[in-house]
Amino acid sequence: LGNAARTTLFGPGRWNADVALSKKIASFQFRAEVFNVFNNAQFAVPNTTVGSPLFGRITSTVKSSRQVQLAIKYVF
Secondary structure, three states: OOOOOOOOOOOOOOOOOOEEEEEEEOOEEEEEEEEOOOOOOOEOOOOOOOOOOOOOOOOOEOOOOOEEEEEEEEOO
16 A cells, blocks of 8 residues: 555564572472563554554454463472
8 A cells, every 4th residue: 555665563562571480409399480570461563454443453462461380399
């Protein structure tokens, strides 16, 4: 459409932080992992269909909310 370039529409920036902590006590290893620590919303790119009523709107996210994972491992 017209003389617009292919990449003139940009989505919002993304920023993600993951953390993992582990502690070894005797023969046990305890581990905690947290994904998306600060629980930031990661929005998808806007709708790029020209002429659509949803043009330019962001209607979804690309990553899930904060997730926590715990583990215990026995080493022998």
